[in-house]
Amino acid sequence: AAGVIQSPRHLIKEKRETATLKCYPIPRHDTVYWYQQGPGQDPQFLISFYEKMQSDKGSIPDRFSAQQFSDYHSELNMSSLELGDSALYFCASSLRTGGSRSRYEQYFGPGTRLTVT
Amino acid sequence: AQTVTQSQPEMSVQEAETVTLSCTYDTSESNYYLFWYKQPPSRQMILVIRQEAYKQQNATENRFSVNFQKAAKSFSLKISDSQLGDTAMYFCAFGTGNTPLVFGKGTRLSVIA
Numbered sequence: 001a002a003g004v005i006q007s008p009r010h011l012i013k014e015k016r017e018t019a020t021l022k023c024y025p026i027p028r029h030d031t032v033y034w035y036q037q038g039p040g041q042d043p044q045f046l047i048s049f050y051e052k053m054q055s056d057k058g059s060i061p062d063r064f065s066a067q068q069f070s071d072y073h074s075e076l077n078m079s080s081l082e083l084g085d086s087a088l089y090f091c092a093s094s095l096r097t098g099g100s101r102s103r104y105e106q107y108f109g110p111g112t113r114l115t116v117t
Numbered sequence: 118a119q120t121v122t123q124s125q126p127e128m129s130v131q132e133a134e135t136v137t138l139s140c141t142y143d144t145s146e147s148n149y150y151l152f153w154y155k156q157p158p159s160r161q162m163i164l165v166i167r168q169e170a171y172k173q174q175n176a177t178e179n180r181f182s183v184n185f186q187k188a189a190k191s192f193s194l195k196i197s198d199s200q201l202g203d204t205a206m207y208f209c210a211f212g213t214g215n216t217p218l219v220f221g222k223g224t225r226l227s228v229i230a
Contacts, residue, residue: 033217039129042208043162045217056217095213103213104150108162 002026004109012115013081016116021076022114025093031055032074033106034066035090043090049074050096081116088113119144119211123221130199131229137184138194138224140209146170149213151185151192156223157205165207168192196226204228 013019013025015060025032031050035043036059044056050066060066063081078085093104120143130136142151153165167175168185176183180197196203206225210218 024206025133031215035217037160042222043218045219048217050215055215079145090162092162092218104212105152105164105167106212106218107164108154110159 002062004091004107006089006091006109006112008112009110010113012117014117015081017081017116019078019081019114020077021089021091021114023074023076023091023093024110025061025072025091026107029093029095029107031094031096032068033092033094034074034076035108037088037090037111039087048075052097055092070078078114083116085115086114086116087096119146119149119217119219121211121221123209123224125224126157126222127225127227129227129229130196132199132201134199135195135197136199137205138196138226138227140192140194140221141190141209142190142209144190144211146213149211151183151211152210152212152218153181153183153194154208154220155203155205156208162208166194168227199228200229201208203230 007022023097033048034046037043046060048055052068066076088111090111094106122141149170151168155163164176184193206223208223209221212218
């Protein structure tokens, strides 16, 4: 079965640079979530989209922005990178509508490991 | 706001034995979902099992089962016949379906040969 795809898998940037992370959800999933997981931490919610509209907003810095496109893929844009932004960034997708047994289950991509030097 | 607490930072179990990981949560919601995710050293987040709050029957998935006590707001994970591949960080998570997941701090499980 198709899974969530994230690119790139690894990214190294310097302070004050910008980064763009991409996420391709499972086909027919209508919701995308972005999470940030620091070393030794649990995943923290950043932002989500439902049917290409922003749905919820978590602890996302103002330096970050995100959007979901017409093909349902999503991009997380990060500017003025700081050392503290070094983390694993997950995208997860789920299905809100319909009667699927797996409705509301969030499936995670492999993550993008961002290192800021 | 919902909170999820995992009180066991680390646990270990002998191969083929059974282990139970604890999770408690706090919420004022009446309808919600609970999940256990496994994060092996590869750091992939893998959905292990889910429980709907409105279902009284405990969920099971092969060697994995849960003990869901709604009144006590408890949601423990039992792993039977532990295997070396079960070595991972396990996260308990809470969601209401249309909202982001709230995770516990995780329990690091080591399966010993």
